[in-house]
Amino acid sequence: MSDFQEQDPKEIGDKPPFPEQDQAIPGEESKMTPQPNFGADSYRGSGKLTGKVALITGGDSGIGRAVALAFAREGADVLISYLNEDEDAQETVRVVTESGRRAIAVPGDIQDEQHCISLVERAVQDFGKLDILVNNAAFQTSVDDIHGLTSEDWDRAFKTNIYAMFYLSKAALRHLPEGGTIINTTSIQSYQPSSSLIHYASTKGAITTFTKALSEIGLKQGVRVNAVAPGPVWTPLITSTMPAEQHTEFGAQSPMGRPGQPAELAPAYVFLASQDSSFISGEIIGVTGGSPLS
Numbered sequence: 001m002s003d004f005q006e007q008d009p010k011e012i013g014d015k016p017p018f019p020e021q022d023q024a025i026p027g028e029e030s031k032m033t034p035q036p037n038f039g040a041d042s043y044r045g046s047g048k049l050t051g052k053v054a055l056i057t058g059g060d061s062g063i064g065r066a067v068a069l070a071f072a073r074e075g076a077d078v079l080i081s082y083l084n085e086d087e088d089a090q091e092t093v094r095v096v097t098e099s100g101r102r103a104i105a106v107p108g109d110i111q112d113e114q115h116c117i118s119l120v121e122r123a124v125q126d127f128g129k130l131d132i133l134v135n136n137a138a139f140q141t142s143v144d145d146i147h148g149l150t151s152e153d154w155d156r157a158f159k160t161n162i163y164a165m166f167y168l169s170k171a172a173l174r175h176l177p178e179g180g181t182i183i184n185t186t187s188i189q190s191y192q193p194s195s196s197l198i199h200y201a202s203t204k205g206a207i208t209t210f211t212k213a214l215s216e217i218g219l220k221q222g223v224r225v226n227a228v229a230p231g232p233v234w235t236p237l238i239t240s241t242m243p244a245e246q247h248t249e250f251g252a253q254s255p256m257g258r259p260g261q262p263a264e265l266a267p268a269y270v271f272l273a274s275q276d277s278s279f280i281s282g283e284i285i286g287v288t289g290g291s292p293l294s
Contacts, residue, residue: 015258016251020244025141027240029061029088036234038066039263040095045073048274052076053127055119057110057168058137060089062235063185066262067134067269068092072101074270079104079123081137088236102127110137111159116167124175132273133172135165135207136185140200142242154199161203162210169214169225178222183272184211186284188231191293196246204229208284215282224281226272231288232259255290 019033029036043066054071058064059080065088068078078096082089082105089105096103104126108115123130139160143149169182176182186207193201207227215225232238232251238259239247251259268285271277286293 016249018248018250020248021239022244023236023240025240026083026085026139027061027236028085029065029236030091032234032236032239034234036062037261037263038062038095039069039266042263043070043073043266045070045075045099048074048270048276049132050075052131052273053078053123053129054132054134054273055079055081055123055130055168055172056134056136057081057119057164059134060085060092060105062237063230063233063262063265064134064136065092065095066266067136068103069095069099070266070270071132071273072096072099072103074274075101076132077102077127079106079119079127081106081108081110081119083107083109083137085236110164110168111156113163113167116164117171120168120171120175129177130172130175131177131180133168133176133182134185134269134273135168135182137164138185138200138203138237140197140237140241142196142246143198144196146198149199157199157203158206161200162206165207165210173218173221173223176221176223179275180223181273182214182218182223182225183269184225184227186211186227186229188229188286188288188291188293190229192291211284212282219281224272224277226277226280226282227284228265228268228272229284229286229288229293230260230265231286231291233265234259234261251289254288258289260287260289
């Protein structure tokens with residue numbers, strides 16, 4: 001399913017505890033310790049996406065950056081959308097272009113429907129087409145209980161995580177050709193929700209359902225729709241939204257005793273974007289470090 005160069009497991013990602021680090025939302029990968037592994041030294045492409053064009057939300061860092069790099073090394077040009085993390089976004093552009101492909105980074109808030117539509121139109125205008133949509137950007141905060149969850153954060157989670165997915169998918173389906181793909185990022189939180197992430201988990205449950213329903217619509221025009229469900233993954237979302245006592249031990253409770261690294265997620269997205277998965281639609285692929293999706 002991947003062209004991920006074999007590595008010593010000890011080199012893929014560190015185990016907790018991690019240093020305390022306080023970042024403002026949405027966080028910056030360049031300020032994280034340890035730095036997430038996005039596959040720069042390990043992902044080797046084999047032409048699975050040659051000539052394709054992909055739009056990746058949240059492509060500046062974390063899973064999005066790893067997917068952008070993997071897609072580029074498989075032969076795709078990419079447009080990445082991001083909120084305001086300019087330094088991280090330019091680093092993603094750098095690694096994509098160094099892989100021999102074209103990259104565009106577009107800032108803005110995907111809570112806005114018109115911005116979502118403009119992202120799709122920009123990809124088509126600048127690259128001439130759109131083959132792959134990766135709905136990856138997300139918002140979360142950590143709360144003690146429902147009384148500590150503001151209506152503003154509830155709304156922002158839904159508007160960023162699921163409303164934007166609707167806007168982008170609707171716009172993309174006007175352009176995606178037969179053989180095109182949409183890949184959504186859901187979460188193990190859809191199946192095993194944490195009370196401290198009640199709003200985030202609720203959106204991920206909606207994404208799982210949305211993916212399955214949209215797959216029926218997509219197949220009417222030959223577009224496959226699937227999703228990846230990560231477990232705990234070491235990204236800026238963790239250090240910018242979780243209190244220190246949670247992110248310092250992040251991933252310790254997984255069967256592997258550590259969080260996943262973005263590089264370990266990217267091959268699943270390549271698989272779903274390529275013809276390797278030509279008979280798969282409406283499915284959720286778990287990349288959870290051993291925790292079952294149940």
